[in-house]
Amino acid sequence: MARTPRKSPSPHTKVKGRSVPSPPEATGKSVPPPRRRRTAEEARAEILDAAERRLAELGPDGVRLQQIAADVGVSHPAILHHFESRERLLSEVVRRAIQRLEADIVQAIASKNEADEPPALETIEAAHRVLVAKGHARVLAWLMLAGQTQEGGTGVRTVAEVAHERRVRIEPNATFEDTLFRVLLAGLAMIGEAVAGPTLRAAARRPGEPEDAQMPERFRAWLAKLLTTSLESG
Amino acid sequence: MARTPRKSPSPHTKVKGRSVPSPPEATGKSVPPPRRRRTAEEARAEILDAAERRLAELGPDGVRLQQIAADVGVSHPAILHHFESRERLLSEVVRRAIQRLEADIVQAIASKNEADEPPALETIEAAHRVLVAKGHARVLAWLMLAGQTQEGGTGVRTVAEVAHERRVRIEPNATFEDTLFRVLLAGLAMIGEAVAGPTLRAAARRPGEPEDAQMPERFRAWLAKLLTTSLESG
DNA sequence: CTTATTACTGACAATGCTGTAAGTAGCACG
DNA sequence: CGTGCTACTTACAGCATTGTCAGTAATAAG
Numbered sequence: 402m403a404r405t406p407r408k409s410p411s412p413h414t415k416v417k418g419r420s421v422p423s424p425p426e427a428t429g430k431s432v433p434p435p436r437r438r439r440t441a442e443e444a445r446a447e448i449l450d451a452a453e454r455r456l457a458e459l460g461p462d463g464v465r466l467q468q469i470a471a472d473v474g475v476s477h478p479a480i481l482h483h484f485e486s487r488e489r490l491l492s493e494v495v496r497r498a499i500q501r502l503e504a505d506i507v508q509a510i511a512s513k514n515e516a517d518e519p520p521a522l523e524t525i526e527a528a529h530r531v532l533v534a535k536g537h538a539r540v541l542a543w544l545m546l547a548g549q550t551q552e553g554g555t556g557v558r559t560v561a562e563v564a565h566e567r568r569v570r571i572e573p574n575a576t577f578e579d580t581l582f583r584v585l586l587a588g589l590a591m592i593g594e595a596v597a598g599p600t601l602r603a604a605a606r607r608p609g610e611p612e613d614a615q616m617p618e619r620f621r622a623w624l625a626k627l628l629t630t631s632l633e634s635g
Numbered sequence: 636m637a638r639t640p641r642k643s644p645s646p647h648t649k650v651k652g653r654s655v656p657s658p659p660e661a662t663g664k665s666v667p668p669p670r671r672r673r674t675a676e677e678a679r680a681e682i683l684d685a686a687e688r689r690l691a692e693l694g695p696d697g698v699r700l701q702q703i704a705a706d707v708g709v710s711h712p713a714i715l716h717h718f719e720s721r722e723r724l725l726s727e728v729v730r731r732a733i734q735r736l737e738a739d740i741v742q743a744i745a746s747k748n749e750a751d752e753p754p755a756l757e758t759i760e761a762a763h764r765v766l767v768a769k770g771h772a773r774v775l776a777w778l779m780l781a782g783q784t785q786e787g788g789t790g791v792r793t794v795a796e797v798a799h800e801r802r803v804r805i806e807p808n809a810t811f812e813d814t815l816f817r818v819l820l821a822g823l824a825m826i827g828e829a830v831a832g833p834t835l836r837a838a839a840r841r842p843g844e845p846e847d848a849q850m851p852e853r854f855r856a857w858l859a860k861l862l863t864t865s866l867e868s869g
Numbered sequence: 870c871t872t873a874t875t876a877c878t879g880a881c882a883a884t885g886c887t888g889t890a891a892g893t894a895g896c897a898c899g
Numbered sequence: 900c901g902t903g904c905t906a907c908t909t910a911c912a913g914c915a916t917t918g919t920c921a922g923t924a925a926t927a928a929g
Contacts, residue, residue: 434908436893436894436895436906436907436908437895437906437907438894438895438896438905438906438907439906439907440906441905441906444906444907459781460694460696460780460781462694462696465885465886465887466886466887466888467885467886467887475906475907475908476907476908476909477886477887477888478887478888478889478907478908478909479906479907479908481887481888481889482905482906482907483906485888486887486888487886487887487888539780541831542776542780542830542831543780545830545831545834546694546773546776546777546780546830547693547694551834551837552838553831553834553835553838554831554834554835554836554837554838554839555838556838557835557838557839558838558839558840558841561839578853579857581839582854582857582858584839585835585836585839585854586820586824586858586861588827588831588835589823589824589827589828589831589832589835590820590823590824590827591827592826592827592830592831592835593822593823593824593825593826593827593830594823596776596779596780596826596827596830597775597776597779597787597788597822597823597826598823600779600785600787600788601787601788601791601819601822601823601826602788602819603785603788604786604787604788604789604790604791604792605788605791605792605795605815605818605819606792607792619812620816620819623813623816624816624820627820627861630864667878667879667923667924670876670877670878670923670924670925671876671877671925672875672876672877672924672925672926673876673877674876675875675876678876678877699915699916699917700916700917700918701915701916701917709876709877709878710877710878710879711916711917711918712877712878712879712918712919712920713876713877713878715917715918715919716875716876716877717876719918720917720918721916721917721918
């Protein structure tokens with residue numbers, strides 16, 4: 402019997418507790434469940450939220466219209482009413498996510514244009530909040546792995562230029578490529594953290610050793626320090 | 636019309652030129668195509684190869700029995716004859732890939748137990764060959780993103796211990812956590828490179844600038860240098 | 870040549886998915 | 900209250916996919 406031609410794990414789990422009630426109890430006929438009517442804008446937002454959640458968790462192929470509909474509490478054609486096709490829905494999700502990501506990054510950079518001395522730690526923490534904690538890096542990782550977008554490198558150049566401009570005031574001899582490499586390394590580490598961080602850390606501790614909750618934070622601090630050391634020697 | 640409920644890109648493209656000929660020419664009836672009979676072992680290997688290729692390129696959901704069957708040149712029930720279900724096939728692919736990965740890593744580490752001075756560059760290059768160039772990192776990234784396996788961190792602890800043991804001969808004061816962090820960073824960077832490397836580098840060059848083919852290599856050399864610098868200065 | 874084994878095939882069943890069609894119901898406005 | 904708009908629903912069509920079944924043919928062994 403061909404039972405599950407789709408994703409194997411998490412077969413029917415609801416993300417939120419919504420879903421259509423459809424009480425099979427009492428009334429002999431069948432009481433059609435009460436219908437909630439949102440504004441088009443509200444509905445679109447709720448649907449996009451649910452879709453983005455699933456996209457970050459399960460990837461593009463985990464985004465199923467019926468699941469999203471269940472999360473939101475509507476029937477799946479309602480989604481097709483607001484977004485004309487699944488594909489359009491997905492590209493809307495991506496568009497919105499990247500737009501928010503850019504805004505967050507701009508804000509994170511702009512928010513501290515003062516000359517606070519150790520800029521790396523703050524920048525690393527901001528990037529971590531935006532990319533890893535908010536789940537954006539996972540969405541990007543899915544998209545880049547699937548090769549569905551080229552727009553994953555949002556603002557890398559800008560960040561590198563801003564960082565270098567600030568850096569040469571202290572280290573006039575620093576080359577731009579060196580700064581760029583540091584930014585790239587931080588970016589790669591963020592993506593890697595979002596994809597493989599927990600797994601790698603789990604593999605790093607010796608068997609039976611309990612998880613060290615402070616380790617990710619310590620690691621980021623260490624990384625910030627590493628990224629601000631000059632490598633003149635040998 | 637619901638035409639494509641599955642992956643949108645690459646709808647019907649064959650990867651190899653095989654596929655069943657089934658010549659519709661000549662003979663009025665229909666000539667059943669000649670049948671090639673492999674040993675069970677050969678068949679399993681060919682199927683696993685094709686499945687692994689698709690897994691690295693398209694992810695778990697890109698692994699479709701009919702596509703793999705077309706790649707190999709058999710009908711899809713033949714796959715189910717050798718592997719009893721799609722799920723078992725996938726776990727066989729993963730098992731084999733991780734096994735090979737571990738073997739490659741062990742070999743890469745063992746092959747240079749001499750006291751060659753700059754060990755980082757060699758190690759970085761070896762890790763890059765094994766993880767990125769051979770495509771293993773992409774498979775791992777897919778699996779870790781999908782949360783389907785915990786065994787992505789193969790050998791992290793071992794590498795860190797070996798590296799630290801070698802390191803303390805030169806830097807007796809080095810802490811293990813520092814060494815571990817360096818290994819972790821290299822690992823995260825490798826995963827990040829496999830997932831986001833090209834995209835990030837494309838975003839890093841200013842618009843219109845041509846691609847710099849040597850940059851990845853320079854980056855790895857720079858990374859190796861960075862990972863061997865001590866960060867005593869506060 | 871005959872026979873046994875089994876790699877392999879074609880046809881089909883079962884299911885889940887996207888998208889369509891037509892009708893229903895919530896809400897604003899007269 | 901009636902009317903129009905449209906968010907939303909139920910039912911269904913069409914297709915892709917996994918898995919089953921019964922049979923076919925390649926190869927080895929007697």
